Amino acid sequence: MRPVAVIGAGMTKFGRSEWPLLKLMNVASLAALNDANLGDVKVDGVVVANMGAARLNKQTAIASALVDRLNLFPAMAESVENGPASGASAFKVGYQAIASGMADVVLVTGVEMMRAVNNLEVTDFVASLSHPEAEYIYGVTLPGLAGMFARLYMERYGVTREHLAMVAIKNHANAMKNPYAHIHQTVTMEGILTAPEAVVNNPPIAEPLHMFDCCPVSDGAAAVVLATQEIAEKLGRQVVRVAGIGQATDTHAVHERPDPTELTAVRLAAQRAFSMASLTPQDIDVAELHDAFTILEIAESEEVGFFKKGEGHKALAEGVTSLGGKLPINPSGGLKAKGHPVGATGVAQLVELTWQLRGEAGERQVENAKNAFACNFGGFGNNVVATVLTREG
Amino acid sequence: MDEKVYGARCKDCGKEMYPAHARCPECGSENLEPLEITGEGKVLTYTDLYALPLDYEQRYLRLAIVELDSGLRATGQLLDEKPKIGKRVKTTVGVVRKSGDRKTHGLQFVPL
Ligand SMILES: [Zn+2]
Numbered sequence: 001m002r003p004v005a006v007i008g009a010g011m012t013k014f015g016r017s018e019w020p021l022l023k024l025m026n027v028a029s030l031a032a033l034n035d036a037n038l039g040d041v042k043v044d045g046v047v048v049a050n051m052g053a054a055r056l057n058k059q060t061a062i063a064s065a066l067v068d069r070l071n072l073f074p075a076m077a078e079s080v081e082n083g084p085a086s087g088a089s090a091f092k093v094g095y096q097a098i099a100s101g102m103a104d105v106v107l108v109t110g111v112e113m114m115r116a117v118n119n120l121e122v123t124d125f126v127a128s129l130s131h132p133e134a135e136y137i138y139g140v141t142l143p144g145l146a147g148m149f150a151r152l153y154m155e156r157y158g159v160t161r162e163h164l165a166m167v168a169i170k171n172h173a174n175a176m177k178n179p180y181a182h183i184h185q186t187v188t189m190e191g192i193l194t195a196p197e198a199v200v201n202n203p204p205i206a207e208p209l210h211m212f213d214c215c216p217v218s219d220g221a222a223a224v225v226l227a228t229q230e231i232a233e234k235l236g237r238q239v240v241r242v243a244g245i246g247q248a249t250d251t252h253a254v255h256e257r258p259d260p261t262e263l264t265a266v267r268l269a270a271q272r273a274f275s276m277a278s279l280t281p282q283d284i285d286v287a288e289l290h291d292a293f294t295i296l297e298i299a300e301s302e303e304v305g306f307f308k309k310g311e312g313h314k315a316l317a318e319g320v321t322s323l324g325g326k327l328p329i330n331p332s333g334g335l336k337a338k339g340h341p342v343g344a345t346g347v348a349q350l351v352e353l354t355w356q357l358r359g360e361a362g363e364r365q366v367e368n369a370k371n372a373f374a375c376n377f378g379g380f381g382n383n384v385v386a387t388v389l390t391r392e393g
Numbered sequence: 394m395d396e397k398v399y400g401a402r403c404k405d406c407g408k409e410m411y412p413a414h415a416r417c418p419e420c421g422s423e424n425l426e427p428l429e430i431t432g433e434g435k436v437l438t439y440t441d442l443y444a445l446p447l448d449y450e451q452r453y454l455r456l457a458i459v460e461l462d463s464g465l466r467a468t469g470q471l472l473d474e475k476p477k478i479g480k481r482v483k484t485t486v487g488v489v490r491k492s493g494d495r496k497t498h499g500l501q502f503v504p505l
Binding site: 120123124131133138139140143144149150151203205209252254 | 411
């Protein structure tokens with residue numbers, strides 16, 4: 001297999017888009033293409049990550065539409081739908097095309113426009129990934145699954161609502177340093193947990209999870225350009241190499257897992273990515289984890305191997321995962337504050353890590369980051385993609 | 394109208410499962426028969442869902458995963474004013490979702 005590098009990265013500001021879907025995609029794509037500065041080198045593949053354009057925006061075959069918009073003919077093109085892990089899945093498809101020799105330069109663009117419909121509709125759209133007969137019919141939603149997961153996890157490992165709030169406080173603080181983040185709002189322990197008005201400011205969503213434990217509903221797009229390492233070197237770019245990708249699946253119904261507090265697919269995807277990269281969790285300098293709910297950042301930080309099971313919340317409380325700590329997690333603000341346009345999220349995680357590895361992350365830069373890790377969590381952990389990126393030189 | 398909830402049992406190795414799969418998770422056999430999901434058990438975890446999905450008009454929806462004494466687990470609605478992890482419950486079947494004129498039956502757990 002040929003080594004593959006990220007040679008361009010770009011995204012739109014997450015939040016509420018005033019642009020239609022296609023423009024959202026083309027703005028992020030052009031940002032990545034301009035960053036790659038390809039000159040005469042042609043893009044010969046396009047992979048779009050998207051979960052719901054058919055339902056939310058009444059548009060299908062959007063990868064072909066993007067090729068047309070950007071005049072990238074006759075590049076091969078397709079969309080990848082893998083729930084909230086669509087982004088990293090599309091990145092994997094782009095990687096495979098180049099590593100196998102089928103393509104030399106691939107544009108990977110993730111996009112979601114979720115605010116085109118009302119909240120009930122968007123909740124139902126995401127809930128449709130749950131098991132139709134054993135979960136969905138009961139009114140199960142993603143926050144519902146996360147609420148049940150959180151209660152059991154907290155009971156078992158001594159995690160408290162204060163720990164969950166620490167995730168929100170940290171990620172909101174990081175997002176203040178990210179101009180692309182959906183939410184620019186500093187939150188405090190008083191404001192969301194301990195002051196009397198916290199009951200009003202931070203209402204319950206799926207007990208024990210409250211509003212500030214859940215990611216917002218966002219529009220947004222993110223894009224990367226992948227190329228052979230040879231082309232990356234020829235273009236004279238700082239090479240950010242795709243060192244490892246791992247993916248794993250788990251049962252559709254969460255209750256069928258031998259231990260519903262274990263995210264086995266997260267563990268296996270990470271192990272596979274680390275093994276391919278010949279690195280260990282201890283080699284990682286910066287990570288983007290899929291904190292659609294605060295509890296997931298803690299649980300994933302353990303499953304991927306950064307901390308022992310039941311110790312993630314302690315590392316969080318000690319500041320290990322804050323900017324300036326030993327292993328900053330979600331310097332971008334994470335899904336929690338940067339936002340979660342589902343199809344775009346996995347790509348946006350890798351955009352942030354590319355910037356981090358190139359030293360272009362501004363105020364939220366993790367000093368001298370060399371190895372970076374991302375976890376993109378699909379379903380409620382039934383399909384997970386982990387990626388390791390490494391700076392060469 | 395069939396108001397029972399079914400998983401499956403493998404006729405080759407005896408493995409019970411809920412929900413049903415097309416192949417046995419234990420031995421891979423396709424030789425499966427329906428298995429009614431019913432009985433007593435204990436609450437493994439639960440949530441009060443305030444961000445209500447489509448089709449529900451109430452203040453919150455109480456959902457739970459219950460571990461049945463048979464060893465199978467099931468997700469369903471918890472009809473208990475004082476929920477607690479580990480509390481004993483039994484299964485009943487009731488209307489769990491109404492979408493227009495269509496009523497869907499499913500598992501509801503009530504305290505013993
Ligand atoms: Zn069997």
